[in-house]
Amino acid sequence: MIEFKNFSFKYKNGEKNALSGINLKINKGDFVGVIGNSGAGKSTFTYAVNGVIPHHFEGDFFGEVMVKGIDTVDSSPSELALSVGSVFQDIDGQMVSSVVEDELLFGLENFGVPHEEIEARITDILEMVGIEDLRYRNISTLSGGQKQKVAICAVVSLMPDILVLDEPTAELDPQSSHQIFSMLRMLNEKMGITIIVVEQKIMLLSEFSKRLLIFNEGSIYLDGSPQEVLKDASKLQDIGVNCPRVASLANALAERKLYEGEVPVNINDAEVMVRNIIK
């Protein structure tokens, strides 16, 4: 679905490569979580997937990025947008209208979706996410979580194969963040959308994603399922990424030879783990 071949990028006035030597393959239907310190190249990575790099930001582009078999250099961001939907951190900045319905219409109208199909697309996606009651609401009256849901709906209504989200929950409280991730999981499972999400809350990533990418200083530091990645707690600590508490607990228990299984990624698994040990 997405393939990075020896990809490096340096911003026009940047001192060093924002990303260097990225080799990566992401398969259809995957749910990839991306984490790393600021300046590690996470946002640059998302820009490379949705074509903002090299089409919007200038700089030195090396290697190849293929999305659905097409080189991103050869297509325009608008063309790519039909296969890659993008959601950003700045909730208010990414909105284009003042009413929810118009927000959804914007993309559908732009890409020339047949007018007789539009109504069904809008009702379907709003129903699926469970916000059909917000349709005629003014966006400025919505909560942050609701706004972000609207933003995701607006992008998903274009039926992309891939959804790229750059810190979608940065401005949200824990509960809304969890809701957004549940929504992403649903889109991933029901519609088969490949999801790439950059996120600072590692607990959410380890619970929801199928694959974790840890970026450090412009390259991929760790890559694997959450269970695999979180086993190396010391490696994570070296680059200053926090380990979720349940994983820290499991690693500490493993050090004392009390537990040897998979690292739990949510509270329920951790509870099972602890119960088994106590028995």
Added chain:
Amino acid sequence: MKGMLEYSQGDTVIHRLNPLTKMLLAFLLCLSSFVSSHILMAVGIIIINIIVAGMAGIANKAFSLLKTLLKIGLILFLLQIFFIRTGNVILDLPLNLYITDTGLNFSVLLVLRLVGATMPLVLMLTVTKMSDLTNVFVQKLHIPYKYTFAFITALRFIPIFESEMNGIIEAQTARGVEFDTKNPLKKLKLVLPLCVPLLISSVKRIEGSAISAELRGFNVRQKNSGYKKYNFSGRDYIAMTASILTLVVSSFVA
């Protein structure tokens, strides 16, 4: 005045008029109040304004708008009345000031015209969704979508920048800058340097906004992409005729 231009939801006859009709209605009412040279006519137009507002279910808003405008009008009235020295003196005041009948007539008319001309435009905006207005501009008047998009985005960013500015002011207050000074000049001096961080963060935000619009196909939009259609119906023609009649009547009643 806060929230004056905000859209008030509704499903009245006025709400259901074509946005273009509403524009025309407001514009013609505005024009009528300028061409009317009779105080009673000017009052009549204000009353028409309130009646139309009542039909749209926003009479409360109309009255509060009227109150605000009359306050501004009072200042204008006081400024104006002493400057007209022709006509018969009806009130003599010290300092060589006096009020004449022409002056009184003129000043009252001026205030009423101002009120009558401002009300329809403001009220029209509160019963018309901005998106409908811009859509109809693109479809019926063939104004390029880029311009209307820029306009609507500018409007949308005002409250965003406002909250951003408040954030910056709060941050500076927390560091001990005394913004609560009573001296307006001093306050201005304190606020002006904050425009730089505001500008920087706005440019950043607008860049993000542009990227997100581009990624949702802003560049590939066609002329007939609009989904909502805005056709004229019977009530539109009735409203148009009524507003033209008002203009004609007010220009003939001297």
